[in-house]
Amino acid sequence: MQPLVPPDRTIILFTGNYGSGKTEVSVNVATALARADEKVTIADLDLVNPYFRSREARRPMEALGIRVLAPEGDYHNADLPILMPEVKGAVNQPDGLTILDVGGDNVGATVLSSLQQAIKRQPHDMVFVLNQNRPFTETIDGAMRLMDEIEAASRIPITAIVGNTHLMEETDLEMVKQGAEFALEAGEKRGVPVRFVSAPVTELHKVGLMENPHLDVKGLIEPDGFGVPVLPLKRIMLPPWLGGPVPGSMATHARDRFSQLSNR
Numbered sequence: 001m002q003p004l005v006p007p008d009r010t011i012i013l014f015t016g017n018y019g020s021g022k023t024e025v026s027v028n029v030a031t032a033l034a035r036a037d038e039k040v041t042i043a044d045l046d047l048v049n050p051y052f053r054s055r056e057a058r059r060p061m062e063a064l065g066i067r068v069l070a071p072e073g074d075y076h077n078a079d080l081p082i083l084m085p086e087v088k089g090a091v092n093q094p095d096g097l098t099i100l101d102v103g104g105d106n107v108g109a110t111v112l113s114s115l116q117q118a119i120k121r122q123p124h125d126m127v128f129v130l131n132q133n134r135p136f137t138e139t140i141d142g143a144m145r146l147m148d149e150i151e152a153a154s155r156i157p158i159t160a161i162v163g164n165t166h167l168m169e170e171t172d173l174e175m176v177k178q179g180a181e182f183a184l185e186a187g188e189k190r191g192v193p194v195r196f197v198s199a200p201v202t203e204l205h206k207v208g209l210m211e212n213p214h215l216d217v218k219g220l221i222e223p224d225g226f227g228v229p230v231l232p233l234k235r236i237m238l239p240p241w242l243g244g245p246v247p248g249s250m251a252t253h254a255r256d257r258f259s260q261l262s263n264r
Helices: 022-035 054-063 085-092 105-114 116-120 140-154 173-190 201-206 250-263
Strands: 011-016 040-045 067-069 097-102 124-130 160-163 194-200 230-233
Touching: 011 022, 011 105, 011 140, 022 040, 022 054, 022 097, 022 194, 022 230, 040 054, 040 085, 040 105, 054 067, 067 085, 085 097, 085 116, 097 105, 105 116, 105 140, 124 140, 124 173, 140 173, 160 173, 173 194, 173 201, 194 201, 201 230
Parallel strands: 011 097, 011 124, 040 067, 040 097, 124 160, 160 194, 194 230
Antiparallel strands: none
């Protein structure tokens, strides 16, 4: 398997628009790295979306040895612009790899402006998570405009793209392949590489690209027909309208989903 991130990076930022799947990608990358014996810190900087935040998967990630930086106690569910001192410390002096799970659009990326000087001093990737099936990024020009807005809000240039084209439970490999082509076209126009695209482990298993969909993912695979490496994605976070819990109890749901996926 290929490594998930370039070996010289100490900070990875995942940005994108609402519904792009930044948090699902962030959590999957963090857990895969931890299972590959990498030292990982993940900081939940999503201050705008109450449904999909990496803090909801705190317990299962911590069980893998991942350091999770997010408000606790009474502030766990708060939609407040809380930037913890520990986050600044993890950016200024990364211990292993620090992953920043950033909120959607330029609004969510604004929090990075206060960290941008420290981030730029470290070897980092500012990754734009691209879902072709979302409003404003269904065209190349739309994706370019959103990247411009995120760069302006954060004051950090985007350095890479991750293709995460999906329609939740309706995602299939044909959609993933079309999304990969779209991501490569966007990367070429932007002048940045596509690090990988994601694909559901269940769909990869159906066509024989994964022997066992329940094995722990530790890196990228390189199947034919995608044009870029692929991250086998295990769906963890579900919103209330797809059977997940209401905000405030997602941590229990994420813990249970990790248990189901790991113990089959």
